Amino acid sequence: MTDVLTAIDDALDTGVAADDDPLTRELQELALVLREDAPQATPEFRERMDWRVESGFQKPRGSRRAWWQPLLQPAAALALTGAVVLVVALAAGGRSGSGGDDSGGSSAGPALATDDSGGGGRAAESDSGGAAAGPALSAPKESARSAGGADQAAATVLPPSGGGFAPGRSNRKIERSVALELEMPVDEMARVADQVTAVTNRYGGFVLNSSLSTGNDGAGGDFDLRIPSNRLRSAVRDLSALAEVRTQSQTGRDVTREHVTAKDRLRAARAERRSLLRRLEVATTDEEAEAIRRRLDLVAGEINGLRAQLRDLRLRTDYSVVTVTLASKDGESGGAGGGSFDDALGDAGSLLVSVAGWIVRGLAVGLPLGLLALAGWLVGRVVRRRQRESALA
């Protein structure tokens, strides 16, 4: 086969079919005929082409494609779409990034947002201990509302320790605490401190402890607040609006089991007291009466202890602990200026971190998109090639 192909190439080079083998010579002649029979361009066409080549294939005026037409090409369209998605993603990332400065604020938002929205109303269920929590847990309206709000915020709440109270159920008792760190210029600290108290009072809460220092050396303040749990979201929102939020965090602890257990024990103790009183009425001997009284004293002490425990639990769940820390902005506490070399270094570092963050975000979005575009381009190329080849099929 190679010899035949070589012979054909020789014939094409020399223009002569002169192989000794008749069959090969015939193929050589065939090759020469095929070449000689090839179509030839007309002189007019050749002349026009010469002109176009000399002119550098300039297009006549008005025949240029509109600037937007290349955008209709699949690859360009894909790239453009990717770029738009990238910009949108970066913009979204930027928003969350700026929210990251007050990171706790953004994370606390959704959890607290459910605080006022929980309708409650569903009967609590218990799968262990047989505690019929429904009627037995008929808490006061205020308390029930609080628990109803709490159940939807279960995502940020610690899981119950003993089990038996599935998250998302009504009437759960949640102990909440929120810590806010607010940042402001020193000269605004006193005003913000007043407003913290005002907000607390407005939402029916109270200030348990507070301290405030506005001197040049370490200005700051701490507030230990108690705010009704059912108004926690609104209160935290208003507190966050007082100044720039540096950090915000919240915790929650499910104390439903403790609550139910205490109520059950209280009910049992009361029942026992009633029984003992009935037995005391019918006691026939002094010894028997004395024994019943001693037992009654014990039961009364137990009832008082359980009542206190329930009051404490109710207080902890009905009122959330809110800790507000006031801090002066960097470089303003000691009256020092903000233009020192250290400040500049700090700013430069922050800027670098910020830029790196943008780059990482861009890569996180752009890399998958780029790979997708590359895969699309490769697939498109294969498909286009197959479509072209199909013209010969």
Next chain:
Amino acid sequence: MNEAFAEAVPLTGTAPTEAFTELYERTFPRVYAYVASLLRDRSAAEDVTAQAFERAYRKRRAYRPGRGSMDAWLFGIARNAALDELRRRKRRAVLEVDPEDTDARAPEEHAELAVRRETVRAALASLDGQERDLIALKFAGGLSNGEIARVLRMSESNVGTRLHRTITKLREACHD
């Protein structure tokens, strides 16, 4: 269309690079012959040939010598343009019929040679599109087997095998 275009081209256009001019001078007849063999339509062949050279001119900086000869690169462009044209005009049916005589021969042409040419043309019609493409690249385009391999994106040995099989088939068709 071409006349109108030619009239609109200003004489003071951007001069093409010398390398491209040299490529054009060297390959124009072969590119046209290849495209015309594939399309079997003089007007379409002229359009596609012009289009191929224009595309090559505009993309001339994309040519990489490491990926094959400039001729193979140009024929790849011409082939794509021709196949696009074939698809666009749904010329499949035309490919399967006897080719149009695109090259008017002188009346005094030798009768025996004329008969032979007709026989070969008839035999060519019995080939499928890919075989005719191969024959056109080899004999109308004047490409080497290596260059054809570049254009068709297959190995050179595969091209040799297919070429041998096709020309043998063509010879047999001439005898039928």
